[in-house]
Amino acid sequence: SSAEKGGYKHFMIKEIYEEPEAIESALVGRIKLEGPFLKEIEEFNLETINKIKVVACGTSYHAALVFKYFLEKHINIDVEVDVASEFRYRNVYIDDNTAVIAISQSGETADTLESVRVVKRKGAKVIAITNVVGSTITRESDATIYMNAGPEIGVAATKTYINQLVVLYLLGMSILKKRNVWSENLEKDLNFLKNSPDIFRKMFETIDLKELISYYKNFNHFMYIGRGINYPTALEGALKLKEISYINATAYPAGELKHGPIALLDPTFPVFAIAPKDSLYEKMKSNIEESKARKARIIAITTEGNKEISSIADDVIFVPESPEDMYPLVIAPIIQIFAYFVADMKGYDPDKPRNLAKSVTVE
Numbered sequence: 001s002s003a004e005k006g007g008y009k010h011f012m013i014k015e016i017y018e019e020p021e022a023i024e025s026a027l028v029g030r031i032k033l034e035g036p037f038l039k040e041i042e043e044f045n046l047e048t049i050n051k052i053k054v055v056a057c058g059t060s061y062h063a064a065l066v067f068k069y070f071l072e073k074h075i076n077i078d079v080e081v082d083v084a085s086e087f088r089y090r091n092v093y094i095d096d097n098t099a100v101i102a103i104s105q106s107g108e109t110a111d112t113l114e115s116v117r118v119v120k121r122k123g124a125k126v127i128a129i130t131n132v133v134g135s136t137i138t139r140e141s142d143a144t145i146y147m148n149a150g151p152e153i154g155v156a157a158t159k160t161y162i163n164q165l166v167v168l169y170l171l172g173m174s175i176l177k178k179r180n181v182w183s184e185n186l187e188k189d190l191n192f193l194k195n196s197p198d199i200f201r202k203m204f205e206t207i208d209l210k211e212l213i214s215y216y217k218n219f220n221h222f223m224y225i226g227r228g229i230n231y232p233t234a235l236e237g238a239l240k241l242k243e244i245s246y247i248n249a250t251a252y253p254a255g256e257l258k259h260g261p262i263a264l265l266d267p268t269f270p271v272f273a274i275a276p277k278d279s280l281y282e283k284m285k286s287n288i289e290e291s292k293a294r295k296a297r298i299i300a301i302t303t304e305g306n307k308e309i310s311s312i313a314d315d316v317i318f319v320p321e322s323p324e325d326m327y328p329l330v331i332a333p334i335i336q337i338f339a340y341f342v343a344d345m346k347g348y349d350p351d352k353p354r355n356l357a358k359s360v361t362v363e
């Protein structure tokens with residue numbers, strides 16, 4: 001009923017607008033004066049490990065990729081990320097210096113659970129990140145960090161993706177702090193996390209994509225591109241669009257366009273560029289220009305105040321200036337809102353996409 005949906009048309013949009021409160025719940029008790037604090041991992045000796053394997057499916061896999069880019073930027077630790085349906089069947093090498101993180105919103109995804117079992121048999125210690133209290137993954141792992149997003153009804157993950165990111169940033173920062181790797185930039189990241197609920201609220205007050213979406217909804221293909229820590233943002237943007245609007249959306253690391261996918265581009269194939277003003281922005285700009293030269297329409301997400309982008313992109317969506325590490329967090333709601341309104345305007349029910357289940361408990 002509409003009451004359950006708090007007056008919103010669908011759970012999905014309700015849950016997107018709940019993101020500020022969801023973040024607040026994820027942060028409660030987890031930022032102390034001294035810095036990030038996750039009591040759940042106090043028992044783990046994350047001081048000495050040099051390899052982390054992260055396993056997940058779907059949207060959770062994209063959150064895992066953001067974690068990899070984040071942690072590897074600040075410390076020399078190998079973070080390997082894999083989709084669970086592959087991980088469980090390959091020979092994964094575990095030694096005393098390896099930790100495993102399994103991410104699953106539901107805590108019930110069959111492939112992720114089986115991956116946990118496989119590495120446990122090899123003697124690994126597993127940290128689970130989940131939203132559902134008492135879910136199977138919590139019982140099979142050595143520690144659980146709850147993402148505290150509250151129940152998510154919409155099949156497409158929205159606020160739980162946000163909270164996965166928040167919890168993974170906190171986990172990454174805790175590891176860095178424990179290993180005495182701390183910097184002014186990390187302090188800024190942490191501050192940004194603290195302020196992000198209000199930043200989201202402000203963004204939600206002003207964002208209006210309806211006109212833009214009523215135009216873009218008519219295309220049959222989209223190419224999402226991003227680089228570095230926002231390559232996963234491109235993957236998640238494309239996944240959201242595919243899941244609920246049934247539009248063929250592909251995501252590529254922007255530098256890979258020239259190795260094949262650029263052949264697809266023409267006026268019927270828009271490029272959705274994730275292009276915040278970060279250290280890879282100039283590279284992104286060249287990739288956007290290359291796409292433009294193939295007459296593709298460009299829709300770009302960039303940082304407020306970036307004026308020059310209007311000369312290469314056809315449409316621009318601005319997000320607030322953020323620390324470089326944090327752009328995946330502020331851009332996520334935009335790609336979610338975009339997919340939501342495309343689906344809604346096309347007359348589809350975003351809460352119940354065809355062929356998909358909220359959690360896939362069979363292989």
Ligand code: G6P
Pocket residue numbers: 057058059060103104105106107108109112155156157356357358359360
């Ligand atoms: C399903 C859902 C996705 C989700 C994935 C992983 O495919 O439709 O939204 O990302 O499962 O789910 P999990 O609960 O393990 O995060």
